[in-house]
Amino acid sequence: MLEEEFHISNLIVKHLQSRLAPEEQDELEKWISATESNKLLFNEILDAQKVSKDLKEFNSQDETAIWNKALFKMQQERRKRLQFKMFPNYKFIAAALILITISVALYFSLSNSKKRGEKNVAFVNNFYPGKKAATLTLANGNKINLSDVINGKLAEESGVNVSKTADGKVLYTVTSEEQSNVNSYNMISTGQGQEYQIVLPDGTNVWLNAASSIKFPTSFSKLGSRKIELVGEAYFEVHKDEAKPFIVLSKLSDKYQEIKVLGTHFNINGYENEDAIKTTLLEGSVLVKVGGITKTLKPGQQSAVSTDIKVYDVNTETAVDWKAGYFYLADENIQLIMRKIARWYDVEVVYKGKIPEVNFGGKISKAKNLYEVLKVLETTGSIHFKIDGRRIIVMK
Numbered sequence: 001m002l003e004e005e006f007h008i009s010n011l012i013v014k015h016l017q018s019r020l021a022p023e024e025q026d027e028l029e030k031w032i033s034a035t036e037s038n039k040l041l042f043n044e045i046l047d048a049q050k051v052s053k054d055l056k057e058f059n060s061q062d063e064t065a066i067w068n069k070a071l072f073k074m075q076q077e078r079r080k081r082l083q084f085k086m087f088p089n090y091k092f093i094a095a096a097l098i099l100i101t102i103s104v105a106l107y108f109s110l111s112n113s114k115k116r117g118e119k120n121v122a123f124v125n126n127f128y129p130g131k132k133a134a135t136l137t138l139a140n141g142n143k144i145n146l147s148d149v150i151n152g153k154l155a156e157e158s159g160v161n162v163s164k165t166a167d168g169k170v171l172y173t174v175t176s177e178e179q180s181n182v183n184s185y186n187m188i189s190t191g192q193g194q195e196y197q198i199v200l201p202d203g204t205n206v207w208l209n210a211a212s213s214i215k216f217p218t219s220f221s222k223l224g225s226r227k228i229e230l231v232g233e234a235y236f237e238v239h240k241d242e243a244k245p246f247i248v249l250s251k252l253s254d255k256y257q258e259i260k261v262l263g264t265h266f267n268i269n270g271y272e273n274e275d276a277i278k279t280t281l282l283e284g285s286v287l288v289k290v291g292g293i294t295k296t297l298k299p300g301q302q303s304a305v306s307t308d309i310k311v312y313d314v315n316t317e318t319a320v321d322w323k324a325g326y327f328y329l330a331d332e333n334i335q336l337i338m339r340k341i342a343r344w345y346d347v348e349v350v351y352k353g354k355i356p357e358v359n360f361g362g363k364i365s366k367a368k369n370l371y372e373v374l375k376v377l378e379t380t381g382s383i384h385f386k387i388d389g390r391r392i393i394v395m396k
Contacts (some may be wrong), residue, residue, distance in 0.1 A: 012042070127345045127370035127390075130210055132168050134196035139184040139218060146170065146188075146196065157184060160201060160218040169197040174219055189213035190232075192346035195322075202226055203239035204246065207323050210343040211271070220244060233269045235323045238262075238284075252277045257305050260287040266297075267319045273339060276304040280319035325367065329360040334383060338394060345370045352395040358382045 011028045014020045020028065032042050133147035138155055146164065155162045159176035170188065188198055190208050198206045201219050204226070208214060212232025220226045227247040238246045240263025248259040250270035257277045259268065264284025270277040279288055281297040288295045288303045295309045302314040321328035327340055334356055338349045344366060364376050374385045374392070386393040 127347060129366055129369065130193035130195060130344045130346070132196060133194040134170075134188050134190045134208065136162070136170060137187040137189070138162075139186060157218060160184075162186070162218075169199060171199045172201040172218065174201055174221060184218040185215055186218055187213055187215040192343050200226075200228075200239075202241060202244075202246075205237040207235040209233035209235075209322050230268055230270060232271055233267070233322070235265075235267045235320055237265050250277055252305065255290055255305065258289040260289065261285070267316075267323075269319070271339070271343075276306040278319070279303045279305075280314060280316055282316050282320070321363075322366070325365065327364045327366060327373070329362050329364070331359045331361050333357075333359055334377075334394060337377070338392070341370070341373065341392070345373075346390070348391045350391060350393055352393050354396070356383045356394070356396050 008028075008031060011020065011024055011031075014024060015028060032038050131147070133145075136144040136146055136154065138144070139157055142155075144154055149164060151164050151166050151168075153161060153163045154170070156175070159174060161173045161175050163171050163173070165171050172186075188196060188208060190196055190210055190212050192211045194210055196208045198208065198214070200206060200216060201221075206214060209232060212230070212234060214228055214230050214234060216228040217223060217226075223244070225245050225247050226241070227249065230248050230250045236246075236248070238261055242262055246261045246263075248268060250257050250259075250268055252270060252272070252274075255277075257270070257279070259266070259279055261284065264286055265282040266284075266286055267280045267282070268277065269280075279286065279297065280302040281299050283299055286297045288297060288305070288309055290305050290309055293309050295303055295311055297303055297311065300313055300316060302312050302316075302319065304310045304312065315330060317324075318328045318330045322340070322344075327337070329337060337360060341347070342349045347370065358380065360377065360380070364373055368376075370392075371387070374387075378384055382396070384395055386395070
């Protein structure tokens with residue numbers, strides 16, 4: 001896509017560097033003289049002030065951000081209805097202008113950086129995405145850093161073998177039901193910038209999001225139910241056992257939520273800095289209980305618990321985006337988005353002036369470094385960021 005625009009961009013950069021081959025010079029001159037529009041564009045991007053302005057604005061080589069910026073500018077210009085008669089093939093010209101300007105700006109950026117001996121801004125104060133890591137706290141209080149230990153057996157207690165698999169998850173295997181202790185609990189916790197997967201003693205799979213923890217019995221064999229405690233966010237694929245319901249307890253302020261299931265797939269977001277505990281059902285059925293209020297969720301529904309229980313139909317992809325490896329922005333405000341970013345990149349977020357009232361839509365890969373993510377958000381032109389140590393300053 002846009003091969004011609006990039007090709008012309010390259011020719012203009014070479015022109016600025018005075019290193020065009022004769023045949024390339026002829027090609028560029030033909031392109032310039034082909035239409036009045038091309039000539040105007042060529043003169044415009046040679047304007048030093050415009051290049052300087054665009055350099056500050058387009059200091060990212062993220063192709064997604066560049067293309068989103070191009071589309072946003074084209075939409076703005078369509079609404080203004082300017083210069084339509086002058087440029088009949090407007091989309092091509094607009095995209096070409098933006099992409100060429102970026103290429104020229106990047107040329108000046110690299111050239112000036114070499115002269116000044118400075119680093120490219122993309123690598124200054126940058127933060128890389130989170131990783132698979134967690135801490136296991138055994139019943140005896142011993143702590144194991146799961147990212148440091150090798151695969152294999154980690155511990156054995158109360159008739160349960162705890163091991164780390166080759167794909168990096170913790171697996172609980174009951175070796176002796178007679179030795180199981182109903183008072184033996186383990187806890188697995190993640191810090192900011194960490195995620196982890198656990199297979200509980202009953203075979204239930206749990207994916208733990210950043211800054212979260214679960215506390216659970218090392219064996220459910222002598223218990224009437226499978227009850228665990230969650231802080232933060234986790235996705236569950238519960239092993240079906242009709243004789244022993246699976247119960248998840250989570251807390252928001254002074255309210256406790258109880259989720260009761262037999263076998264199902266669901267996500268719970270119960271971070272303390274969110275305004276509600278959100279439980280999203282993907283498969284099966286769950287019972288949501290707070291105090292004396294009870295609601296039953298169907299697949300595709302989400303409950304939100306704050307003062308009471310509210311149930312909504314939702315796109316479940318927005319709730320489990322973190323597990324799939326990206327940020328799914330479904331008309332979300334900047335505060336919600338920045339809370340997700342803070343947890344994943346382990347940074348502090350502060351706001352300068354009035355909090356921008358802007359909502360975002362789209363997908364951003366969590367594999368991107370922090371700088372790239374912020375540049376994508378800046379493509380709307382309605383919000384800007386400054387990185388100061390481990391602090392992200394959000395401003396208009």
